Amino acid sequence: MPRDLKASSDRTVRAVGRPETGIKPDTGLKNDAKQSPSVPSTAAMERSGSRVAWTILLALGVIGGIQLGLGTQWSALVLVAGVALAVWDARPLLAGLTLIGAMAGYAALRTQQAQPDRLAPWTGAQVTLRGDWDGQLLTLADPRGRVVLSPKPEARPGPLVVSGRLVRPEGQRTPGGFDQAAWLRAQGGLLTPAPTGVLAGARLRQQAPEDGLRGWFRRGLVAGLPPREAALMQAIELGDRSEISRQEFQDGSGIRDAFARAGLAHLMALSGQNVALITALLLWLLARSPLNVAVRYGLGAGLLLVYLFALVGVSPSITRAVIMGFTVLVALAVGRGRPDPLGLIALAATACLLAFPLWLTDVGFQLSFLAVLALTQSARLADRLPERWPRALRLALSATVLAELGTLPVIASTFGELPLVGLPANLLAGGVMAVLVPLGFVAGLLGPLGGVVNLAVEPLAGLLLGIVEVFGRAPVLSWGQIAPVGVASYALCALAGVLWLRGQVRAQVVLGTVLACTALTLLPGQLRPAREVVFLDVGQGDATLIRVPQLTMLVDAGGSVGSDYDVGERTVIPALRAMGVHKLDVAVATHADTDHIEGLSSVLRNLPVGELWIGHRKAGDPLVDDLLAVAAQRGVAVREVRRGDRVQADGATLTVLWPPGHVWSTEDNENSVALSLESGGWRTALLGDLPSDTEAALGTGHLDVLKAAHHGSRHSTGAALLQQAAPAHTVISVGRNTYGHPHPDVLEKLRQAGSRIWRTDQTGTIRWPVP
Incomplete structure (x- = not known):
């Protein structure tokens, strides 16, 4: 993702009730609704060894059917688990529910996949679109569809008119990178078209203020608040993180990143915590009315649906929470008591997945359900903590720890790092949220008059931001993708x-x-330690990872000319973590070009690095000066390498081919550090941005893989080099650009030389095994 947190984790810290298994607001109504004799309480069911809820068997079938349609390796295991559970529960006939669920899930997925792409005729064209902007997607009325705007406009949600070129979304281009196409597909459902396009170079033409209930609510939510506090309240009450993403603390660090590092990112995503607190507020207000108990609970259930569809919108975590809360309130209204927790969770999963089958692949869906499943055990864990501790503290600790553990594999694999201060941060922030969310909700309901309530909201929001700022400075534990x-x-x-x-x-x-x-x-x-060369897709730039036992080297780390997008932090670091690279023996800055070394500063800030290799030191260059300053700050040794320098590791030899011992030229490209790697007769060379006349002087010898210099520029990859090296394969690191890279003449020369061409702009990251 862009490294956006397009998800929520539902890690709820509450001190009363059974977290997420039902709603126990302190409204004075808990004794009003009598439980049906035919439906035992949860505690009674646990004491008597209750049977497996039929909704669990159905949910397993739906999940297995969707996985079957996606062709994943887990489908058979899930379906077998459902059948085995029915047999173990001595009700083998109920195994049919799993099979019915599998057919329903498979059919729902196929139905969604069969939906036509109404925007396909305009793909590649310059278009002007009119639609409703929600801060993340533009929903069009005609033709019916949704698109992403790139770059994201600095406009508040509401009706927009924008122009740009409609292009296809990109898939995952780097390990651990954001798969935009898959995420957009997951936003669609049986009744909701999936976003199918990206409006590149989006330019805002016309904007109108947001209207309706959501517009009224937003005006009350931000009335009288400073920018940072207003952005925070929009995130935690409406799930709109567009404003908070642009806010920074005084030291220049991003507020949204600090939330993630502190283990508090779930606070900015609507979840069960919001539903529980808001429902408690609604029932407390309704308890002061003359309505009878059944009507109060029924009205509360109806207001939850209004909250979902008219105010915050459909997303995995909030939809899950509303379904569960709605079911609990309806059950209480008709005197049926609270449903079985696991059965209720399974019912919510079934409803969500039948309407939105691809939510199964959505990180937000996975985190939400893993967290709430873990929370069902919080009362048991609280009972094992010292009894001298207050019950409220034990429940809060249990809920926080279990939610952290329950979501651990998804967070570690998806985001490449684990917060180390999540427990204390959540305990402190949870108390603030318990007061802040209901107050913010009341301010929103009051619309323009919400400024009165926001007099109390502002210091609480400031306190929450202070907690985030302090804990956001704590170190995190780096992780990688988790294998089966x-x-x-x-x-x-x-x-x-x-x-x-x-x-x-x-x-x-x-x-x-x-x-x-x-x-x-x-x-x-x-x-099986890694032995590979990885040509990372960093757009128009270079970044190559060399991995053999006892040597991990990163050659360049990309950069973004004329943009504030940090390729090193947003693309390279996540890719390294996803591949399990947590430290580098060597980082190489080939030469002082933005698209090669700008990202290295972030790499040095985020990972331990043994040495920084540079060629001829260029005095007065801001990029080089910044890189050397970071190296000094981090205690990284700087080495000026020269032709003939050599490193050997586990049968592989890495040799510096360029620059020579004397100053060859004043041009940056001609001073590029060039390297060769040889292992067991296999040989590759990375040539930076060297021009063709310098390439000819390298003496590379035969190459199995050539990393083409200067992104396929017509001034590099000359005939002399191709005759000398005769590369079987040539890799070109390139992205969208206005330079004409790779040049048609270079591509033709490579074809004539019999070299197979691999381009990162066409195939994404290229991983090449080293023998």
Whole structure:
């Protein structure tokens, strides 16, 4: 993603009730609704060993059917689990529910995939579009569809007229990178068209203020608040993070990034916490009315639907929470008591996935349901904490810890890092949110009069931002993508933990399981250490990772000419973390061009680096000066390399081909650091931006893979080099550009030389194994 948090984690910190299993507002109504004798309470069901809820079997079937349609490796396992659960529960006939769910899930997915792309005729054309902007997507009335605007306009939600070129969204271009196309597909459902286009070079032509209930609510929400506090309230009340993404603390650090580093990013995404607090407020207000109990609960349920569809909009986490809250309130209104927690979660999952099948692949959906599943065990964990602690504190600690553990694999794999201060940060922020969310909701309901309530909102919002600023400076634990063996190991550890909470195994068993699974996940990396050259797709720029045992080297880290987009922080670092690279032995700055070395400063700030290699030092260059300053600040040794310098590691030899010992030229390109890597007779060369006359002087010898110099410029990859190297394959690192790269003449020369061409702008990141 762009590294946006297009998700929520529902890590709720509450001190009363059974988190997320029902709503227990302190309204004085808890004794008014009598529980039906035919429906035992949750506690009674647990004591009597209740049977598996039929909704669980149905949900497993729906999930398995969608996975079957997507062709994933987990589909058979999920379906078998549903059937086995029915047999284990001594109700084998209910296994048919799993099969029915599988057919329904498969059919829902295929129905969505069959929807026509109404914007296809305009793809590639310059267009002017009119629609409703929600801060993230532009919804069009004619033709019916939704598009992304790039760059995102600095406009408040409401009707917009924009122009630009309509292009297809991109898939995942780098390991750990944002798969825009897949995410957009997941935003569609059976009744909602999936966004299918990106309006590139979007220019705002006309704007109108947001109207309706949402416009009224937003005006009250921000009335009288400073910019940062107003942006925060829009994020936590409406889920609109467009404004908070542009806000910074006084030291220049991004507020949104600080939320993520503090483990508080879920506060900016609408979730069960919002629904619980707002529902409690609504029922408290309704309790002061003359309405009877059934009407109060029924009216509360109806207002939840208004909240979802008319105010905040449909998204995975808030839809899940509203479905669960609505079901609980309706059950209470008709005197049926609170539903079984796991059955209720399964019902919400089934409803969500039948309407939006591809939500199954959405990070927000995964985090929301993993968090609420973990929270069902919070009361058990609280009972195991010291009894001398207050019950409220034990429940808050339990809920926070379990939500962190429940969402751990998705957060680690998706975002490449784990916050280390999530527990204290959530305990402090949770208390503030318990007061801030209801107050903000009241301010929104009052519209322009909300400024009166915001007199109390402002200091609370400032306090929350202060907590985020302090904890956002804490270090984080870097992580990488989790392989199937890691997922299986985590699931086994989670099962052991649940059995311990239920008193069915001892703590020693859990500890042994965790240690064994940890060793299991580490073993594959030790048996098969990485040996590869990775040509990262950084757009119009260069970034190449060399990995052999005992040597991890990054050559350049891209850059963005004329833009404030940090390629190093937003693209290169996530890719390295996704590949399990947590430190570098060497970082190489080939020469002083923005598209090569601008991103290296962020790499040095975020990862331990042993040495920084440079060629001839260019005095007075701002990019080089900044890079050297960061290296000095981080204690990274700087080495000026010269032709003939050599490093050997595990049978591989890396040699510096250029620059020579004397100053060759005053031109940056002609001073590029050029490298060759040889292993077992296999050979590749990375030539920076060297021109063709310098290439001829390198003496590369035969190459299996040539990394073409200067992105395929017509001034590089000359005939002399091709005759000498005769590369079987040529990699060109290139993106959208106005320079004409790669030049048609270069492509033709490569074809005539019999070299197969690989381009990062066409294939994304290229991973080449080293023998």
